[in-house]
Amino acid sequence: MTGVYGLFSTPELAQEAVDGLRASGVPDHEITIQSSEPLEEYAFGSRDRDTLMPWIAVLGAAIGMATGYFLTSITQQAWPISTGGMPIVTNWSNLIIIFELTMLGAVFASVITLMFSARLPRRLPKFYDREISNGKILIGVADPKEIDRVEHALRESSGGVRKMELQR
Amino acid sequence: MTRRTSNSLTDDLLRPVLETSTKFYVTTALLALIVAAGFGTWFYQIYFGLGVTGDNWPVFWGLHETNFVFWIGISHAGTLISAILRIVNATWRRPVTRCAEVITAFALMIGALFPLIHLGRPWLAWWLIPYPSERLLWPNYRSPLVWDFFAINTYLLSSLLFLALPAIPDFALIRDRTTGWRNWFYGKLSLGWQGTPKQWHRLESAMHMMALAIIPIAISVHTIVSFDFSMAVVPMWHSTIFGPYFVVGAIFSGIAALNIVMAIVRKALHLEKYLQPIHFRNLGKLMLAMSLLWGYFVFNERLVTWYGNTPHEMAALWSTQMGRYSPLFWTMIVCNFVLPFPLLTIRKLRSITATVIASCGVVVGMWLERFLIIVPSLSYKGTPYSWGAYLPRWPEIVIFSSSFAAMALLYLLFSKFIPIISIWEMKVGEHPHIKVAAEVQEAEAAGELI
Amino acid sequence: MSHNWGMAVDLDRCTGCEACVVACHSENNIPTVGATEAARGRAMHWIRVERYWEGEFPDVKVKFRPVLCQQCDTAPCEPVCPTYASSHSEDGLNSQIYNRCIGTRYCANACGYNVRFFNFFPPAWDKPLHLQLNPDVSVREGGVMEKCTFCIQRINAGKVASGMAQRPLMDGEIQPACVQSCSANALVFGDLADPDSMVSKLAKSPRGTKLLEELGTKPKITYLQRGSWDDSQNK
Numbered sequence: 001m002t003g004v005y006g007l008f009s010t011p012e013l014a015q016e017a018v019d020g021l022r023a024s025g026v027p028d029h030e031i032t033i034q035s036s037e038p039l040e041e042y043a044f045g046s047r048d049r050d051t052l053m054p055w056i057a058v059l060g061a062a063i064g065m066a067t068g069y070f071l072t073s074i075t076q077q078a079w080p081i082s083t084g085g086m087p088i089v090t091n092w093s094n095l096i097i098i099f100e101l102t103m104l105g106a107v108f109a110s111v112i113t114l115m116f117s118a119r120l121p122r123r124l125p126k127f128y129d130r131e132i133s134n135g136k137i138l139i140g141v142a143d144p145k146e147i148d149r150v151e152h153a154l155r156e157s158s159g160g161v162r163k164m165e166l167q168r
Numbered sequence: 169m170t171r172r173t174s175n176s177l178t179d180d181l182l183r184p185v186l187e188t189s190t191k192f193y194v195t196t197a198l199l200a201l202i203v204a205a206g207f208g209t210w211f212y213q214i215y216f217g218l219g220v221t222g223d224n225w226p227v228f229w230g231l232h233e234t235n236f237v238f239w240i241g242i243s244h245a246g247t248l249i250s251a252i253l254r255i256v257n258a259t260w261r262r263p264v265t266r267c268a269e270v271i272t273a274f275a276l277m278i279g280a281l282f283p284l285i286h287l288g289r290p291w292l293a294w295w296l297i298p299y300p301s302e303r304l305l306w307p308n309y310r311s312p313l314v315w316d317f318f319a320i321n322t323y324l325l326s327s328l329l330f331l332a333l334p335a336i337p338d339f340a341l342i343r344d345r346t347t348g349w350r351n352w353f354y355g356k357l358s359l360g361w362q363g364t365p366k367q368w369h370r371l372e373s374a375m376h377m378m379a380l381a382i383i384p385i386a387i388s389v390h391t392i393v394s395f396d397f398s399m400a401v402v403p404m405w406h407s408t409i410f411g412p413y414f415v416v417g418a419i420f421s422g423i424a425a426l427n428i429v430m431a432i433v434r435k436a437l438h439l440e441k442y443l444q445p446i447h448f449r450n451l452g453k454l455m456l457a458m459s460l461l462w463g464y465f466v467f468n469e470r471l472v473t474w475y476g477n478t479p480h481e482m483a484a485l486w487s488t489q490m491g492r493y494s495p496l497f498w499t500m501i502v503c504n505f506v507l508p509f510p511l512l513t514i515r516k517l518r519s520i521t522a523t524v525i526a527s528c529g530v531v532v533g534m535w536l537e538r539f540l541i542i543v544p545s546l547s548y549k550g551t552p553y554s555w556g557a558y559l560p561r562w563p564e565i566v567i568f569s570s571s572f573a574a575m576a577l578l579y580l581l582f583s584k585f586i587p588i589i590s591i592w593e594m595k596v597g598e599h600p601h602i603k604v605a606a607e608v609q610e611a612e613a614a615g616e617l618i
Numbered sequence: 619m620s621h622n623w624g625m626a627v628d629l630d631r632c633t634g635c636e637a638c639v640v641a642c643h644s645e646n647n648i649p650t651v652g653a654t655e656a657a658r659g660r661a662m663h664w665i666r667v668e669r670y671w672e673g674e675f676p677d678v679k680v681k682f683r684p685v686l687c688q689q690c691d692t693a694p695c696e697p698v699c700p701t702y703a704s705s706h707s708e709d710g711l712n713s714q715i716y717n718r719c720i721g722t723r724y725c726a727n728a729c730g731y732n733v734r735f736f737n738f739f740p741p742a743w744d745k746p747l748h749l750q751l752n753p754d755v756s757v758r759e760g761g762v763m764e765k766c767t768f769c770i771q772r773i774n775a776g777k778v779a780s781g782m783a784q785r786p787l788m789d790g791e792i793q794p795a796c797v798q799s800c801s802a803n804a805l806v807f808g809d810l811a812d813p814d815s816m817v818s819k820l821a822k823s824p825r826g827t828k829l830l831e832e833l834g835t836k837p838k839i840t841y842l843q844r845g846s847w848d849d850s851q852n853k
Contacts, residue, residue, distance in 0.1 A: 033364060048365050097309055101322070134175060
């Protein structure tokens with residue numbers, strides 16, 4: 001299948017290209033955008049913003065907290081050690097271990113969510129152009145149903161339209 | 169700000185990664201030699217026993233523990249700059265964040281080695297890991313040393329992730345710009361990063377979450393390290409002030425280390441355009457604030473001890489103020505307070521050089537502070553017949569020196585393989601829609617930006 | 619039947635002869651570290667006789683105080699050991715389990731009496747001194763903490779002997795090496811759980827004080843002296 005894309009040197013041009021593509025009937029989820037920096041101030045760069053990550057981080061923290069609590073209180077009772085009358089399960093000092101594991105849980109949950117939702121690690125898909133690292137923004141459609149309309153929309157706003165063969 | 173094209177920014181910041189000079193090889197070799205000497209000394213110490221150090225009865229902790237607390241303290245640089253400034257959206261932080269995060273990661277690694285170095289039987293250090301054994305004995309969670317184990321490992325893991333995640337887009341950049349082994353290597357490291365809006369959003373969310381998490385972790389880490397002392401009923405240790413005192417001291421020494429490292433990186437990698445006087449000025453202001461705060465804590469601690477006049481503590485106090493350890497104490501006050509104060513406040517004296525001189529003083533002063541917390545108290549503990557003294561011997565001094573060489577070596581190697589300034593974050597900083605920090609505008613108006 | 623081992627030290631009787639120190643060394647396989655190491659402050663005397671001089675010649679007074687592990691009820695050395703090497707026994711003793719010690723020396727720092735010692739080097743005995751090692755006591759390796767155990771090997775031997783003879787332990791039957799060797803009978807050892815034992819009675823004596831009681835460690839050794847130690851910094 002063919003992928004059609006254009007490389008744009010400013011975010012304003014990229015925005016025009018996206019508008020043009022939308023006008024020619026390409027649905028949002030089929031438009032591929034790639035850049036070497038986040039462009040959230042622009043409309044095209046701020047889609048896919050909603051994320052459950054904060055909630056997953058809280059969940060991770062809760063799991064960490066539970067792990068810390070059970071690790072300390074269960075293992076402290078595993079061997080009948082004499083503490084000379086001092087408490088065996090010491091919750092005040094266990095709180096420190098519980099705190100650390102809570103925070104670690106939050107951190108791990110965030111990182112794992114990032115890995116899954118950004119689909120990392122993965123093989124670099126073919127629909128990519130190294131020019132992105134020179135500051136260009138790639139706007140394109142991976143498998144357009146009407147190649148000519150897409151080409152036309154892209155050509156309006158950029159110097160050249162490229163095609164590439166993609167493998168499924 | 170002159171609008172540097174994206175390309176020139178990328179070129180400047182990638183140059184240290186893509187081009188290697190002879191100076192690099194020579195410096196690496198020298199540093200590696202010193203680090204090897206340190207490891208050799210450590211193995212010598214393991215083989216012959218801890219008796220080769222200056223530790224004795226009753227001063228069982230000396231230079232190794234001082235270095236432990238010192239390096240963990242230095243590691244608080246990254247958290248403050250990277251996490252706190254990220255959350256309050258201070259845009260001047262952009263070139264500085266990765267420099268700081270790298271210090272954190274490596275200072276933690278070096279600091280975490282010292283608990284192993286100071287053990288009498290280090291080959292059994294794995295007993296601190298909570299694992300099910302047939303003896304059913306787990307680590308003693310009541311012990312501050314076990315808290316250290318959990319806290320430092322949590323902080324280390326979080327810092328490494330905090331450093332690694334924003335590096336992914338930069339790895340992708342290098343992947344796209346290079347061929348051959350570099351292309352393959354950075355290709356693997358970049359995990360197939362494309363730069364879609366979704367990926368950017370997720371990365372920034374993860375950074376935000378981690379910044380929020382890492383600040384309490386950092387505060388807890390140095391508080392827990394302070395618990396190593398305050399949990400024991402030792403003169404001048406058993407004080408509730410230790411938690412905040414240590415955290416403030418850590419941030420203080422961390423910023424000082426960051427200033428020094430940034431100045432070296434700026435000169436060595438020709439990054440004068442990116443690490444500008446405004447950055448040093450802002451960090452200098454933070455360091456001044458920390459100096460005042462630190463001075464407040466020291467004064468508080470000393471006044472309360474002196475006023476309380478308990479015989480239990482007075483010997484230890486007087487030894488630092490007028491006795492055996494007083495030269496070190498007053499040097500510390502000069503280095504941490506008297507020297508930085510004019511250098512950072514008087515407008516005429518402000519410059520990058522002045523900030524670096526003040527920072528060197530602070531690093532020395534903060535090392536002395538750790539030493540003066542540990543040794544005088546142990547020297548004057550218990551019944552007077554059992555009081556003692558401490559002098560370090562060559563193994564401790566060699567290991568101490570090689571820890572600095574290790575930091576320099578790790579930093580050097582890092583800057584060789586990974587851009588020391590985060591390229592994509594710098595690009596974001598140049599977006600016209602991003603609100604430029606007031607100080608940067610003011611500096612631009614004053615013609616101070618190069 | 620649980621015991622609660624304790625000791626009383628009569629400072630009015632102590633002559634400072636240090637026979638207890640020597641006896642402890644030989645009973646418990648404590649190494650002599652040599653002159654160089656002793657000068658570096660590495661001498662290991664599980665019991666030491668502290669000596670304090672007062673006044674100027676010819677009105678000099680000297681005071682002796684034997685100090686050994688106080689086997690505290692709320693021992694500050696116990697919570698801080700990361701591997702439970704410093705722990706409490708059922709008989710009220712603070713046990714040092716050599717095998718679990720990884721040598722962090724935190725217990726020594728937490729101890730307010732400075733009665734814990736560290737093997738800075740692996741202990742060695744030049745021949746033929748190795749022949750006088752006590753087979754009932756383990757020899758520690760380098761990197762391990764040690765301290766007074768109230769001669770636990772003698773306590774255990776006494777318990778075994780009385781068990782085999784099927785009779786209860788008698789007061790005074792078990793004597794740690796220091797107690798046995800004291801020429802002035804200044805040291806008394808016994809079971810604080812037994813109200814009739816000598817040590818229980820001495821613990822209640824009006825002459826009795828505890829060392830560094832204000833630290834809150836609840837030490838089990840009672841120091842007996844007529845009058846006060848004299849409120850100088852020697853307290």
